[in-house]
Amino acid sequence: MKFVRARVLTALVAAASLALTACGGGDDKDSGSGTKTELKLYNDKGAWGPYFEEVGKLSQEQIGIGMKPVGYTDEPTYSAFIKASFRTNNKPDLFTWSTGGRLEEIVESGQVAETTDLWKEAVAAGDLSKELESTYTYNGKQYCVPLNISYWVMFYNKKVFDDNGVKPPTTWAELMASADTLKGKGIKPFYHTSVLFSFVWFQQLLIGTDPELYNKLATGEAKYTDPGVVAVMERWKQMIDGGYFSDPGSKEDPAVQLKTGKTAMGIFGTWFNTSMTQQGMKPGQDYGMFVIPTVTPGSGKNTVAFESGPLCSLAKAPDTASSTKYMKWWVQQPAQEKWANSRGDVSANPKVTIPDPGLATIAKAAGDGEYSLANRYFEAAPAPVLTAALDAFGAFMVDTGSYMKQLQNIQKAADEYWKGR
Incomplete structure (x- = not known):
């Protein structure tokens, strides 16, 4: 119940924030002709503010449209704000989201601008890959463009x-x-958190044990109470009970935990490189990264979780033409070189050179097919199932003996979602 109460409180806070923002809206710069010269990009990546601002300066120089980031650091509050904006006149010019079930949910509501023509142009120009296109495709049409891509x-x-x-x-x-x-x-070997990224070790243990079962969960062909899933939870329980993880309730920044040596390792998307460099750590010198081996010996290629976060515009954006123009520019090489390299991450644009040798090695190996790729759980799970799972995994970390109860709770949400589909 405490997880439910927390979500309710978060929604109330978000509603209050929305009301205040709406009262103070309308301060976007406008050329006077109805075409904006500065767009607000709402995002749930508050720590990336300086990098968004750098790209905003470049876009002002190159296409005459600046970009001002409006960053949130609490994902549930951010999600509630964006969904509330669908029903008000205070709409974002651009906003970040996630692919998979959560994107499908808002696409089905008719709120997101279609980007099919943009994708055709970008793929033809070599700015986006055809392989990535399917991640942004629903019912044969594309929506949004890649904000970033990351390997876990x-x-x-x-x-x-x-x-x-x-x-x-x-x-x-x-x-x-x-x-x-x-x-x-x-020394605590592994980082652990019960907030938002509570799914990470479930994801890793399952793709490292049975990636086919992992994929079947995402499509409703398997159940969370199946023996293979139960075995993963039992392995995870043994690891928690054995003292392998940091305190999942800690509020300390995970990058700080790794920097100070309180925790030795942590599973993150390659975007976490930004967090490490922000702590003054040098890649290859102070920290490194490696692809996590399969749990089951001799099971073939290592499976790496992959994510691509979208940059979206509303179907009824304040200035549709300017938002579309900005997204077209965003996927091109100049924008992506500034965006990816300033943060120290890989890019969705194949033309961008990655200077960090560790990142370049992982990206090249993934691109060359050395690893099998699995859609990150946050995107792979349908939205209602994800919500139930995040709460369940968080509760499991508090009481590891409750793993069957938590799996049953997730399966109940899955049964409801897949019923009649």
Whole structure:
């Protein structure tokens, strides 16, 4: 119940925030001809404000349209604000979201602008890949464009590894042996959180054990109470009970935990590179990253979770022409070089060169097919199932003995969603 109450409170806070924002709206710059010269980009990536601002300056120079970021740091509050804006006159020019079930939900509501023509142009120009197009396709049409792409890998503190004689593993057994060594020295091997990213270890353990089962959960062909899923939860329980994880309720920034050596490793998207560099850490020198080995020996390629976050415009945006023009520019090489390289991440534009050797190696290997790719759970799960799962995984971390109850709760939401579909 406490998770439900938290969501209700968040929604109320968001509603209040929306009301205040609406009262103070209308301050966007306008050329006087009805075409905006500055757009507001609402996002749930508040820490990325400086990088958005850099791109905004470049867009002002190149296409005559600036961009001002309006960043949130609490995802539920942000989601509530965006959905509330659908019903008011205070609408964002541009906004970030996530693909998969959550994007499908707002596309089906008729709120999101179609970008089919934009995608055709970008793919033909080599600015976007045909392979990525399916992630943004619903009923044969495209919506939004890629804000970013990321591969989910293990980040680690190099000094902690070196001081304790630990090396990046090539097998799951090596990973757990390294974790045992670190645990024996009083260092928490792995980062863990019960807030928003509570799905991460469920995702990793399942794609590392049975990626086909993982994909079937996303389509309703498998159940959360199936033996393979239960076995993953039991393995996760053993790891939590065994003391392998940091405090999931900690409010301390995970990048700080890795920098200080309180925690040795953490699973994140390659976008986490930005968080590490913001802490003054140097890639390849202070920290590194590696692809997580499969849990089941001899099961083939490593499976890497993949995400692509969208940049969207509303079907009834304040200035549709300006928003569309901005998104067309966004996917092109000049914009993407500034955006990806300033943050230290990979780009959705294949033309962009990645200067960070660690990122470049992972991106090239993924592009060359060395890894199997799985859609990140946050996007793969239908929206109502995701909501139930995030609460369930968070509750499981508090009481690991409740794993069957939590799986049943998720399956109840899945049964309701898939009923009649």
